[in-house]
Amino acid sequence: MAEADRRTIAAGTDGYTLMQRAGRAVADACEVMLPGASRFAAVLCGPGNNGGDGFVAARLLKERGWSVSVHVLEPRDPSTGDAARAKADWPGDIHGPDDFDPSAADLVIDALFGAGLKRGLSGQAERLVQRLKDADTPVVAVDIPSGVDGSSGMVTGVAVDATLTVTFGCAKPGHYLYPGRRHRGRLVVSDIGLGPLEPHPATMLNDTTVWLQAFPWPDQDGHKYKRGHTIVVSGSLAHTGAARLAARGALRIGAGLVTLASPKDALSVNAAHLTAVMLREVNGPDDLAELLSDSRLNCVVMGPGLGVGAVTRSLVAVALAPRSDLRDGQSPRACLLDADALTSFSGDAGRLRDLIRSTSGAVVITPHDGEFARLFSNEPAILAGSKLDRSRKAAQFLGCVVLLKGPDTVVADPKGRATISDGGSPWLATAGSGDVLSGFIGGLLTQGMPAFEAAAAGDHLHTIAAKIFGPGLIAEDIPEQLPAALRMLQAEGGAAERGGTQPLTLA
Numbered sequence: 001m002a003e004a005d006r007r008t009i010a011a012g013t014d015g016y017t018l019m020q021r022a023g024r025a026v027a028d029a030c031e032v033m034l035p036g037a038s039r040f041a042a043v044l045c046g047p048g049n050n051g052g053d054g055f056v057a058a059r060l061l062k063e064r065g066w067s068v069s070v071h072v073l074e075p076r077d078p079s080t081g082d083a084a085r086a087k088a089d090w091p092g093d094i095h096g097p098d099d100f101d102p103s104a105a106d107l108v109i110d111a112l113f114g115a116g117l118k119r120g121l122s123g124q125a126e127r128l129v130q131r132l133k134d135a136d137t138p139v140v141a142v143d144i145p146s147g148v149d150g151s152s153g154m155v156t157g158v159a160v161d162a163t164l165t166v167t168f169g170c171a172k173p174g175h176y177l178y179p180g181r182r183h184r185g186r187l188v189v190s191d192i193g194l195g196p197l198e199p200h201p202a203t204m205l206n207d208t209t210v211w212l213q214a215f216p217w218p219d220q221d222g223h224k225y226k227r228g229h230t231i232v233v234s235g236s237l238a239h240t241g242a243a244r245l246a247a248r249g250a251l252r253i254g255a256g257l258v259t260l261a262s263p264k265d266a267l268s269v270n271a272a273h274l275t276a277v278m279l280r281e282v283n284g285p286d287d288l289a290e291l292l293s294d295s296r297l298n299c300v301v302m303g304p305g306l307g308v309g310a311v312t313r314s315l316v317a318v319a320l321a322p323r324s325d326l327r328d329g330q331s332p333r334a335c336l337l338d339a340d341a342l343t344s345f346s347g348d349a350g351r352l353r354d355l356i357r358s359t360s361g362a363v364v365i366t367p368h369d370g371e372f373a374r375l376f377s378n379e380p381a382i383l384a385g386s387k388l389d390r391s392r393k394a395a396q397f398l399g400c401v402v403l404l405k406g407p408d409t410v411v412a413d414p415k416g417r418a419t420i421s422d423g424g425s426p427w428l429a430t431a432g433s434g435d436v437l438s439g440f441i442g443g444l445l446t447q448g449m450p451a452f453e454a455a456a457a458g459d460h461l462h463t464i465a466a467k468i469f470g471p472g473l474i475a476e477d478i479p480e481q482l483p484a485a486l487r488m489l490q491a492e493g494g495a496a497e498r499g500g501t502q503p504l505t506l507a
């Protein structure tokens, strides 16, 4: 973001002009939020340019008839640069923090600190923010709620709870990553004329613009063998449901064929629950190796309900085994590892990395936070940092795509590309929903979708399907909502082809 700012200034727009535009965007948002007359805004201005934006907004609101009181942390703040100029242009009194009474105001503007904050609020700033949190007054945050780290969403100590956040140029990761996401209220991204961002952004909001171009719509003249064949490995008798959920997900999202590889003891229970999904007896790694000698089986999904231990480790090794049997035109087999397939490598991520690096096919792993922490328990450097950092480091370490689940799911690839999801559905916090997600992504890999795009698309469609169903959702419902989600996607695909859209960069 600072880079975009520098480019804009280099291209002829000075910093003070940008600050005027930013302050105007904030003032406009306040007017939309509180239309009417006799409005009173209290504006908290910090020592940097965030505070400068606050002074500009304060002046514009005063010109528009608002009563405005401005408060700074220290009398000398802000003392340099554009922010000092904005302060000098403010025509009213400047108060200290002790005069700040949030409950007397109709609205508070939080212009204390911007997205570059790297340490927790302390002292006067902390006390001021705590007083604001204790009041019930609506808050408009400038750029990001003060106390939230814009690049990670992390909060050390207190952070402002905004009703609305106005940011500039593009959103920041901290607007979407938790806990920052919880603090920002509604988000408005204002175009203040910042320079163009990199043509290949590293961090993107996960929406259709990231992956729609790569979505594997079936060909008009296609047949099921062309759409690929997914193998889902089932657990034993008492643990078969998870694999069936994944298998149904893979079939719904368009895999041409799906076969459940089931141990003998679970065959009859699996058979009793399957119709379009096929069934094959597979008792352990040797049987799986024999099944996979058929090179048409081009994706394996394993982990859900599989059990933790040496057998699962061997099954993963078989699925990732190097291949010499590929004929011309055949693509290598992709692999989706989730749940027990990851927990079986707890504290031994190096072994999993060696297996992944030996395969020529695409690999996606889909851990939740607990599985991620167990897998990398011997790699403390990977466990440090924001969710975005951790996902990127894990992807680079393993050499595969990592999808780290949560309401702010992150998908990262080894080259550093990453997406953040825009809030899942709270109804997805239900048993088996992750198994369906494995199936969705596996089904897309089966159809040849590149791994990063497949993971992002699977996650997005999973959320859309859950939102379509709404309250009362259980995992079985998710694949059944996919047709409606795909119809929406198809309509959007047509619109995108006509209009052309760019991914939403998060800088």
Ligand SMILES: NC(=O)C1=CN([C@@H]2O[C@H](COP(=O)(O)OP(=O)(O)OC[C@H]3O[C@@H](n4cnc5c(N)ncnc54)[C@H](O)[C@@H]3O)[C@@H](O)[C@H]2O)[C@@H](O)CC1
Binding pocket: 001, 002, 004, 005, 018, 019, 022, 046, 047, 048, 049, 050, 051, 052, 053, 112, 113, 114, 115, 116, 117, 118, 119, 120, 121, 122, 125, 142, 143, 144, 168, 169, 194
């Ligand atoms: N393109 C851009 O980036 C633009 C940015 N603008 C504004 O500029 C802001 C960024 O300005 P700055 O870089 O000056 O950042 P801030 O306004 O957040 O201020 C940084 C100052 O606060 C101090 N500080 C940081 N963390 C602290 C803590 N925990 N406790 C006490 N003091 C702390 C720092 O030492 C520094 O002096 C943005 O948030 C935005 O509001 C706009 O004016 C227009 C364009």
Ligand SMILES: [K+]
Binding pocket: 050, 110, 111, 112, 113, 114, 141, 142, 143, 144, 145, 146
């Ligand atoms: K702020």
